[in-house]
Amino acid sequence: MKDIIKLALRNLKEHKSKTLIISMFILFGVAIVVMGNSFLESVNRGLEKDFRANITGDLAISVIPEKGSAIDVFGVNSTNITSEIPQIPALVDLEKIEEILSETDGIKKQAKLISAQVILSKDAEIDFSVMQDDDKDIGLMDLPISMLFAGEEGKFWDLFPDLKMIEGRYPEPGTNEIIVDTRVIDNFAKTWNNTLELGDDVLMASMGGVIREAKVVGIFKPANEYSAMFQSVYCEPALARAFAELTYANSFSQELPDSVDLSISEMTEDDFFGGDDDFFDDIESDTSILGSSTDFDSILGDTTLRDQLNKTDDGSWQFVLAKLDNPHADKKLVAELNKRFKEEGLNAQAMDWKKAAFSYSGTVEGIGFIFNLLIIILAIVVFIIIMNTMVVSVIDRKSEIGTMRAIGAEKKFVKKLFYSEAVILTSLSALGGIIFAFICMAIFNSLNIAVTNSIAKMILGGGLLHFSPTPKILITTILVALLGSIISNRYPVKSALRITPIKALSKE
Numbered sequence: 001m002k003d004i005i006k007l008a009l010r011n012l013k014e015h016k017s018k019t020l021i022i023s024m025f026i027l028f029g030v031a032i033v034v035m036g037n038s039f040l041e042s043v044n045r046g047l048e049k050d051f052r053a054n055i056t057g058d059l060a061i062s063v064i065p066e067k068g069s070a071i072d073v074f075g076v077n078s079t080n081i082t083s084e085i086p087q088i089p090a091l092v093d094l095e096k097i098e099e100i101l102s103e104t105d106g107i108k109k110q111a112k113l114i115s116a117q118v119i120l121s122k123d124a125e126i127d128f129s130v131m132q133d134d135d136k137d138i139g140l141m142d143l144p145i146s147m148l149f150a151g152e153e154g155k156f157w158d159l160f161p162d163l164k165m166i167e168g169r170y171p172e173p174g175t176n177e178i179i180v181d182t183r184v185i186d187n188f189a190k191t192w193n194n195t196l197e198l199g200d201d202v203l204m205a206s207m208g209g210v211i212r213e214a215k216v217v218g219i220f221k222p223a224n225e226y227s228a229m230f231q232s233v234y235c236e237p238a239l240a241r242a243f244a245e246l247t248y249a250n251s252f253s254q255e256l257p258d259s260v261d262l263s264i265s266e267m268t269e270d271d272f273f274g275g276d277d278d279f280f281d282d283i284e285s286d287t288s289i290l291g292s293s294t295d296f297d298s299i300l301g302d303t304t305l306r307d308q309l310n311k312t313d314d315g316s317w318q319f320v321l322a323k324l325d326n327p328h329a330d331k332k333l334v335a336e337l338n339k340r341f342k343e344e345g346l347n348a349q350a351m352d353w354k355k356a357a358f359s360y361s362g363t364v365e366g367i368g369f370i371f372n373l374l375i376i377i378l379a380i381v382v383f384i385i386i387m388n389t390m391v392v393s394v395i396d397r398k399s400e401i402g403t404m405r406a407i408g409a410e411k412k413f414v415k416k417l418f419y420s421e422a423v424i425l426t427s428l429s430a431l432g433g434i435i436f437a438f439i440c441m442a443i444f445n446s447l448n449i450a451v452t453n454s455i456a457k458m459i460l461g462g463g464l465l466h467f468s469p470t471p472k473i474l475i476t477t478i479l480v481a482l483l484g485s486i487i488s489n490r491y492p493v494k495s496a497l498r499i500t501p502i503k504a505l506s507k508e
Contacts, residue, residue, distance in 0.1 A: 004413070008420040011397075018393050022386050023429040026481060029382045030433030033375055033477050035441060035467060040368050042468035043460060047364060050224045050462065051357045054160050057110075057321035058330045060356035061097060061337070063089045064349045072351075073115050073319060074147060074230070074359040085207050087245045088115065090316035093346045097320060100340050106333055108325050111155035112317040116243035118204045118233065120144045120184065122194055144188040144196075146181065146233045148204075150240030152317070159323060160223075163234075168198050168218030171236050178204075178239075179218030183231040204233075206243045214239065226450060226463035228360055238314070246316040321356075367460075379480075383488040390422075390492035394499075401499045411497045418493045419486060426485040430478045441467035 012019045052058055056073055065071045069078035069086065076086035091097060094112075101107055121144070151157065153173055171177035180196065188196040196202065198216055205211045214235065222229070324330060330352045337350035354361040394401070401414060450463045457463045 001416075004416050004420050005424070008417055008424055011417075012421055012425060015393060015396075018389055019425060022389055023425060023432070025382045025385055026426055026429035026485070027433040027436065029378060030430045030477055030481055031437040031440070032378065033480075034434055034437040034469060034473060036371050036375065037473045037477070038437075038441060038467040038469040039465075040364075040371060041470055041473065042466040043364055043367075043462060045468055046224075046226070046462040046464065046466070047228060047357075047361060048353060050227050050229065051360070052323075052327065052353050053162060054223045054227075055229060056353045056356040057159060058324040058327045058353060059322050059334055059337075060113075060351050060353075061091070061101075061320040061322075061348055062318060062351070062356075063091055063347050070358060072356050072358045073113065073321075074357070075115070075117065077359065087208070088318045090246050090318055091320065091348060093344075093348065094315070094317060094320075096344065096346060097341075097348050100337065100344070101320065101322065104333065104337065104340075106325050106329055107322050109155070109159050110320055110322040111159045112152040113156070113319040113321055114150045114237055114240040114244050114246065114317060115319070116148045116206060116240060118146055118148045118206055118243055120146065120180075120188060120196070120202050120204055120233070121192060122196075122200070122202055123192070143191050144184050144231075146184050146231050147229075148233050148235060148240055148243055150235050150237040152237070159321060162223035164221040164223060166219045166221060168216075171217060171234070173236060174238060175236060176212060176214045176239050177217040178202075178214045178233050178235045179220055180216055180233050181231040182219060182221050184233060185219065187231065204243070208243075208245060210243050210245070212239060212242055224462075226457075228457045228460070228462045237317075241314075241316060244318065246318070319356075364460075379484060383484045386485065387488040387491055390418075390489055391495060394492050394496045397496075398499055401496050405500065414496055415493055418489060418496060422485045422489045423482060426482050427478070430481045434474060434477075438469070441469065 060073060062071045065076065066078075069076055071077075071088055076088055078086050098110075101110055151159070157163070157170070165179070166182065168179065170179060185196045188194065196216065198219060200216045202214055202216060203211060204214050220234075222232075324333060334350045334352050341348045341350070404414065445466055449465045451457060451460065451465065452463060
């Protein structure tokens with residue numbers, strides 16, 4: 001084997017031009033793969049660290065979504081076309097869920113959560129025509145639309161203690177007080193040409209038509225200044241439930257009481273519109289038939305039940321978030337909890353942080369898929385070029401191969417020689433590619449380049465552009481390069497083995 005390696009190195013040195021061409025393709029290919037995967041690794045790490053520490057915890061529990069939809073802490077993603085904006089349902093068997101969590105080993109802390117989306121304004125009407133003002137250049141992501149979060153008192157801030165409060169205080173229990181993100185303040189000023197300061201009263205509105213007045217009592221910065229997450233507002237649960245439409249009507253189903261008159265359903269079309277014209281004559285001659293407000297109330301029926309069902313349910317929550325003793329055990333605990341929920345017949349599902357933040361992690365995964373697809377196409381092109389170059393090399397070395405065969409070299413020897421050349425060339429080129437990639441990444445990381453555009457931050461999983469190479473990326477890249485090189489050399493080697501001494505030494 002030692003002699004084969006020496007001969008392989010001599011051959012590579014002798015055929016410098018072909019060796020250089022192949023090595024450059026491998027070097028730059030490896031560098032691109034390492035840098036691309038290192039960037040995606042940095043995005044995933046940053047997203048995971050940010051969301052685990054500040055938004056989703058290590059795992060989250062919600063109701064099981066309907067078919068064709070998915071639930072995360074930012075809303076309902078649905079492919080079902082309806083006229084209504086889908087809302088995150090409340091957890092029904094909350095006490096049983098918490099009991100199961102208390103019996104599960106590995107859960108360190110937990111807290112309940114409500115989330116919704118709102119837009120802030122100081123005017124009675126929200127004028128979206130500002131988006132059509134060419135001078136302002138305002139897009140959807142520039143509006144003071146925010147995620148509204150409300151957590152369980154005494155537990156939520158213990159679960160997520162890293163909020164950077166700039167001024168003010170946290171909302172008092174039972175009040176319509178809010179604390180706002182600095183990004184909300186910036187977008188508020190950009191959109192409405194108005195300031196938003198501590199102590200200001202604002203109107204909060206949802207797409208569902210809910211409007212409430214609130215007071216700004218605190219201003220904070222995101223724990224991660226490069227966070228990909230949308231700007232946010234925190235409030236007390238009672239206020240958040242109104243925007244999340246967590247009313248008693250949505251919390252349980254109830255049959256109509258016997259006192260409700262259903263006889264109207266038995267009336268025919270003639271009962272409504274036909275028959276007796278004297279009825280209409282009576283209306284013209286006697287205006288008292290229009291009746292009083294009491295008569296209208298009797299027509300509408302008793303609205304007490306409706307009013308009660310439209311009240312917010314003080315005990316309703318959409319999520320239970322948890323942090324674990326061992327964050328890396330999240331997948332195991334998710335599977336364990338989902339098995340237990342199914343056995344108990346509960347309408348609940350456990351999710352890891354990635355599924356609980358799918359609105360963001362799904363985008364990053366999509367970019368990763370596209371990148372890997374491009375890498376596969378690039379690899380195929382590179383290996384085809386390598387294969388063609390090696391075929392030409394075999395033709396040029398026809399007499400050399402024939403001479404080796406003539407002096408007694410077996411096919412096995414020739415095969416080992418060519419594969420040794422491929423492995424040596426790929427290994428050295430891959431090592432050069434890794435070194436080149438590390439130099440480029442070190443220079444880029446030292447510049448601390450960050451993007452501020454909200455859409456770009458969402459797509460890239462964060463504002464800071466960074467590379468984070470790992471041993472796994474390096475080892476996988478080298479192994480794939482070696483495997484690809486061996487596969488691309490199979491046809492050239494077969495061509496070399498077909499060369500006989502007589503044919504190789506023939507003048508023809």
